[in-house]
Amino acid sequence: MRVLLIQTPQVTRDVISLKGIEMPMNLAYLASGLEHPGDLLSAYGHDVLPESLELREKEPINVRILDLQFYQDPWRILSSEVRRFKPSLIGITSFTIQAKHVDRIAQVAKERDDDVLITFGGPHASALPGKSLSEMPHVDVIVVGEGEVTLLEIAGCVFSKNEGNSTNEVRHHLSKVKGIYYRDAGDKKEIKVSPPRPLIKNLDLIPFPARDKLHLEMYKPLFVNYWRLPSTGILSSRGCPYNCSYCSKAVFKRKFRMRSPENVLEEMRSCEKKYGIKDFRFYDDAVTISRHWVKKFCKLLIDQDTDYTWNAFSRVSDVTPAMLKMMKRAGCYHLKFGVETGSNHILKQINKTTTLQDARNAIKHTDEAGMESLAYFIINFPGESIDSMLNTIKFAKELNATYAMFFHCKPLPGSKLYADAVRDDTLIHTDWEYYGEEDPPVLRNQASYRETRNILRDAYNQYYLRPRYLMKWVKDIALNFSIEKIKRLFDGIKTFMPSRRQ
Template identity: 30%
Template sequence: MKILFIHPPGEWTIGEQIVPHSPYAPPLGILYLSKILEQNGHDVQVIDFCAEPLNENKLKREILSSDAVSLTVLTSALENSIKLSKMVQKFDKDIPLIVGGPHCSLYPKQSLLDLNAKVSVEGEGEEVILDILDAINGKKEFCEIPAIHYFKEGKIKDGKPPRIIKNLDLIPFPARYHVKDYEYGYVLGSKFAKGNFTAIITSRGCQHNCRFCARNFIGMSQYRERSVENVIKEIKEVIEEGYDSIMILDDNFLGNQKRVHKIMDMLKREDLKIELLLQGRCDSAERSMYKKMRDSGVKGIYFGIESGNQDILDFYNKGTQLDDIRRAVKLSREMGFFTVGSFILGAPSETKQHFENTVQFSKSLPLDVVAFFTLEYAAGSRLWDKAVADGKIEPNEYMVLSDSHRGLSEFTKEEIEAYCKTAHRSFYLRPKYWVDQIIQSTATKNFRLFKAMIKVAKETMRKKFVSLKPISED
């Protein structure tokens, strides 16, 4: 069979403003499935609409030459996913449509209805994708397949209960060659990554349970790691394929420090030359580990800092202390890492003083880039669950901004957005900050990041962001 995988165009929200989702990283979930299918004799085509504009003629051509279509569904791109599903069925009303991804894991049956799909996959798809194709071909019964929901005789039926893949080493590496013509590594239209960029995932799930996190679904609710040897093997493959930099997309790559030490030791010992970017928690900062990271090619770290107030961090169940944050960011600067910190405004108990504390705290840290966001009540998070239980959010409202009109904050969403804009200006419009950036860029001889940072600073300080409307059905 020939299967067409489609990754929908996404959106980011900054306050009330919606901006296009830049081609940040390749759709690894699709690429994992692609490799499995190809190893079992199927043909695969991948279209990433985060990295290329919608071309209906191309889409129609690929659909008509395929035997099945698989569409990734993210909550942030749900509307565009629905539009795409309608296009698929307009071009070929009989082609089987399989939907999966984070939103389907949260709402498998509703996703089946919303996208008028044949099959909805709940959780990880690597173990079931071959069975689904066999069932479409009449070689297997849908009811025998774990983690799926499907239509039969006009009714939604359930497969067997979903299960988690315990040994991640058994999953073949992503088929990156399907996206070799795309360019990734962009944030808000600016490229931060060096040269030919890709991403890897070395673990799934998270050891923590932040109140605002929406990743509480099957496949992400249990933390699992790949072996160090398996990770190094993939990095070698990535280098052989001609990539210059890698983003490690783990929710917290630094959580298991013993494992990080082993990975960095092996990278150094085998002299693997590639730039690494990663995201990690501030309570994982340890000097000897950071030194190994620096010596093994790590160039940047993204920290989800969230707040400059300990009571707000405690409310979020973040599990970090303000001193942890100070130590992690300062140690990162000492190692020469490019650091990004994100902050959230709008927790239910936050006051103007809380907002001011967070802004002043951000300015006290040697961060290269900051981003201030309005708190989102996202489906799947404990924050969202509580608001639904209290009647402040409807169950079908998958993402709601913090707002006093709904009893979610002390401020309206417009007021919080204004504070976010003020926070960006307060951080970036400082002579001290720009002198520091020039000094750092000169010391590291890396003006590429400096130029990209200027563009991001301008974008975050703009009064109006470019709106991204849902894609047209016409």
């Protein structure tokens, strides 16, 4: 049985040129689950459909990943791949800004083979399953939440068709699959909903992502996301216990689950042995949520004298000087912090549960530990004044992090901001292609694009052209000279400065 997993093409229309392509680790997880179903089902810890068990026993699954981010003409590549590979099942993933591509992908695939079953999963699909299916006539199934076991069960249903069942019988089997929205066998306009899919119980037992399905040499992330190449993303936990209003938790929800430090290190060792990878970026919402976990993980890296470099996301309230020094010793060179705003009032409004003083402490202590820091800021929250946005830029300059990035606020599907906007009828449109963080406002209670676009451009110019900032770089390079630091400085200049000028 053949399964084709597809990453949608990029949408590039940024105020800044964020050049970098990340590996679709979600697809690599799906691929490994399909090819090693026994390990996946052990991790899951719940009952599964007999069809998926029969599939495991009767026929191996041949999985390919097609990443359309690389191609100038992705539709020609897609058509050719479907024609050559002849998949029985296609799985597509997408963020909100790329969602417009999903139905076109499905349409191109159906033109080659009308019998192929097409699923759509990921953040956007999980946040708006019914709306997505109604807007995408060529998609058959929406996968909600964690997709590994759901896709395996769907594959079992498709395999039953290969055993002689009709298409309608396959759709009947789909009614037993948890965690999906799908079209009725008799009336394709009618959308059916199955019960929710339970979360995977033991993350340590999930097979490692199938990075061998990706062309690793083609992936070069944004310069702040790696220290040396080759590099890869890695995930040590799923879910986030916090409830910030701008954040979507449609896939992993708020239930926080961690892998053991030993299991994460085992994956890092595997990456080094198989692919020569010794540089990692943690995709977790915040690696530092559990200080006990961080301490144990860093001790493992230090005691085993590993030569790994890594970066991660963190909340500003989670780090301590002692923790940061230990992380530095363990190979961490860079932390990303969601500072968001220069207003304590807005921090409360968005339910961030941090303060400006937390941000000051986090950046200061990270700098003192000898690590880079990246501070993220969001401007134009609903009802935010121009003065408040300007204060955010002022606060960013006060913090003086190694890097800063600024974005327009967008109500992402799955977030409280989006739910509030739907409830209050403040959405201007749902043209997802223009939900990027540098696109015009989509809420009626936001400042105009003319005002905020200029603020966004000025933020970068003000931040990166300051004497204090430039002197920080000169001092850092003088004290800790390395070719990598020089490369990162020039990458930063190329990324942030040329596209600022009009």
